[in-house]
Amino acid sequence: MQESFLTTILPQLAAGAAHTGALGFAFDGLHDGEPRIRVPWREDLVGDPDSGVFAGGLVTTLLDHIGGLAVWTALDTFQPIATLDLRVDYMRAARPRQDLLAQGLCYRLTPTIAFVRAWAFEDDPADPVAAAQSAYILNQTREPSTRAAA
Amino acid sequence: MTDILNCMPYARFLGLQTLVSGDEITVIMPFADKLIGNPMLPALHGGSTAALLEMTAMAQVAIIFPSPRLPRPINVTVAYLRTGRPIDVFARARISRAGRRVAHVQAEAWQEERAQPIASLTAHFLLDNQG
Numbered sequence: 001m002q003e004s005f006l007t008t009i010l011p012q013l014a015a016g017a018a019h020t021g022a023l024g025f026a027f028d029g030l031h032d033g034e035p036r037i038r039v040p041w042r043e044d045l046v047g048d049p050d051s052g053v054f055a056g057g058l059v060t061t062l063l064d065h066i067g068g069l070a071v072w073t074a075l076d077t078f079q080p081i082a083t084l085d086l087r088v089d090y091m092r093a094a095r096p097r098q099d100l101l102a103q104g105l106c107y108r109l110t111p112t113i114a115f116v117r118a119w120a121f122e123d124d125p126a127d128p129v130a131a132a133q134s135a136y137i138l139n140q141t142r143e144p145s146t147r148a149a150a
Numbered sequence: 151m152t153d154i155l156n157c158m159p160y161a162r163f164l165g166l167q168t169l170v171s172g173d174e175i176t177v178i179m180p181f182a183d184k185l186i187g188n189p190m191l192p193a194l195h196g197g198s199t200a201a202l203l204e205m206t207a208m209a210q211v212a213i214i215f216p217s218p219r220l221p222r223p224i225n226v227t228v229a230y231l232r233t234g235r236p237i238d239v240f241a242r243a244r245i246s247r248a249g250r251r252v253a254h255v256q257a258e259a260w261q262e263e264r265a266q267p268i269a270s271l272t273a274h275f276l277l278d279n280q281g
Contacts, residue, residue: 017186017188017189018186019184019186019197044159044160044163045163047159048219048220049157049158055161055201055205056201056204056208057160057197057200057201057205058160060197060200060204060226060228061195061196061201064196064197065195065197082196083196084230085227085228086200086227086230088223088225088227089224089225090222090223
């Protein structure tokens with residue numbers, strides 16, 4: 001992907017809010033045009049203390065957030081968006097005490113809605129811990145003729 | 151029973167508090183700056199509300215079906231209904247059906263008015279019936 005204003009602010013969009021900062025989110029580059037976030041493993045973000053595995057709620061937050069980055073990447077601009085809904089399938093337990101990555105793709109933009117798929121994994125996107133399907137509403141209606149999924 | 155969430159590090163990270171009355175649990179997420187996702191509005195991060203709903207559902211399942219292991223989510227669907235304002239959030243869950251292995255749970259989160267939920271959750275949990 002070409003360097004653009006949006007790509008320069010993706011790290012800020014990934015981690016700049018109080019919540020994402022507190023969770024330790026870090027932008028981890030674009031991979032085949034898909035934004036990626038890394039969450040370094042931390043003891044206080046674990047669900048079941050016996051397992052040492054990130055809490056489901058953390059994974060949901062991560063997938064919600066990477067979806068937003070995927071939408072802005074597809075638009076190649078920042079604009080206010082809001083998650084309408086988000087479905088997360090937990091495919092397997094995450095590996096204990098390991099960083100988690102998430103990557104997302106906005107595969108369709110309408111003038112008002114963005115549709116996203118996203119995955120959370122340790123190292124291989126083809127072996128996901130969790131997968132998400134989500135829809136976001138765009139606060140500024142786009143020109144219907146513009147195709148953003150280049 | 152209120153220890154269910156207290157033993158989960160992520161629930162402590164979010165500052166969750168629980169109230170149990172009979173077999174119903176209410177979970178409170180007191181407002182904290184670190185829950186903010188949009189500093190411009192300001193608004194809570196949707197993920198913090200989703201995590202609250204998920205842990206409320208999990209705790210409700212654990213109360214009705216006590217087990218040595220926490221119920222594990224199979225999938226969760228969250229609908230965001232209103233912007234989460236920078237004030238406390240409350241959540242309650244209801245088990246719609248529980249079979250031998252799977253429980254279907256619905257949960258809602260609200261702020262000042264219960265009738266104006268900010269988010270709703272539908273989830274399946276895997277029950278551990280071995281214990």
